[in-house]
Amino acid sequence: MTGGASGIGLAVARTLAARGARVAILDRVEADLADDFVCVVADVTDDASVRSAVESAVxxxxGLDVLVNNAGAGAVGTVADATDEEWHRxxxxxxxxxxxxxRAALPALRESEHAAIVNTCSIASTAGLPARAVYSASKGALLALTMAMAADHxxxxxxxxxxxxxxADTPWVQRLLAQADDPAAERAALEARQPHGRLVSADEVAHAVxxxxxxxxxxxTGTHLAVDGGMDRLRLRPRETPSS
Structure with missing residues (x-):
């Protein structure tokens, strides 16, 4: 799996290992997890690096039964804010x-009797979120790619x-909160917009994967599983405050 050194990726790796899988983590940094997983340094933006890492893991x-595409990059802002460099990155x-x-994993997956690819998309791929133009566009494209790949393979x-x-309550979100003028208020706002009133845990996403x-x-196959506390589909009335 890619992007497995922290956050959702690490939770997925641990969950799969707990269920008996042997897990290889592909990440840009050397992960200090060698006692639990096979760790391979790879950059998903470099084809030679990817091919070498997949070959090593296989x-x-x-062999290879499951690929989890979890590596991701974030971006904050509107289309007016984003530079061409940020779009490309x-x-x-x-x-x-x-x-x-x-592409690198397909030859090995074709040899498996239980082959599966799971892509980590986002609520941003199905709902319009403010100040997430580049990120939303990328995750929407990944969701469309998921459907196309399901049909092709x-x-x-x-x-x-x-x-x-x-x-989700991940290191990336924690970094975003730390940059806010009022981190506590920003966290409260993020929690409030999810119908169940809290951030999603990395373990909850891992169990879905x-x-x-x-x-x-x-x-x-050819579908996506929402782990969002109902944010995508539910339209709840505001909670009533208890009368004193």
Whole structure:
């Protein structure tokens, strides 16, 4: 899996390992997790790096059953704020990156009897969020890519799905909060916009990924699983405050 050194990626790696999987983590930095996983340094924006990392993981495991495309880049702002450089950077990581890794993994996945690809998308791919223009566009493209790949590779026995988390309590979100003028107020606002009133946990996303990746989900493909506390589909009335 890509982007597995921290946050949602690390939670997914631990969840899959707890269920008996042997997990290889591909990340830009050397992950201090070698006792638990096979760790390979790879940059999803570099094709040679990706191919080498996938080949190494497949060689060590003797095959590949599941690919989790989780590496991602964030961006804050409107289209008026974003530079061309930011567009290219985020789309390269969030859209072309999963395509590169999937392309490198396909030969091994074709040999598996239970092949699955799970892409980490976002609530931003299905709902309009303020000041997330570049990020939303990239995650929307990744969701569309998920559907296209599912159609292309179904006949090869490869299922392709996506998970679409709401705002999750991850190191990336913590960094965003730290940059806010009032971090506590910003966190409260993020929690309030999710119908269940809190941030999504990385473990909750990880369990959804494990479900989609499992051979028990053999008839699940070309779809996405929302882990967002109802943010995408529910329209609740404001909570009434108790009368004194």
């Amino acid at each position: 060689a060590q495991f003797g 985020v789309l390269d990581v969030n859209v072309v990156g999963p395509a590169r890794v999937s 179904l006949h090869e026995g490869i299922r392709v799905t996506a998970v679409t988390p709401g705002t 494990a479900h989609l990746a499992s051979p028990l989900s053999a008839s699940t």
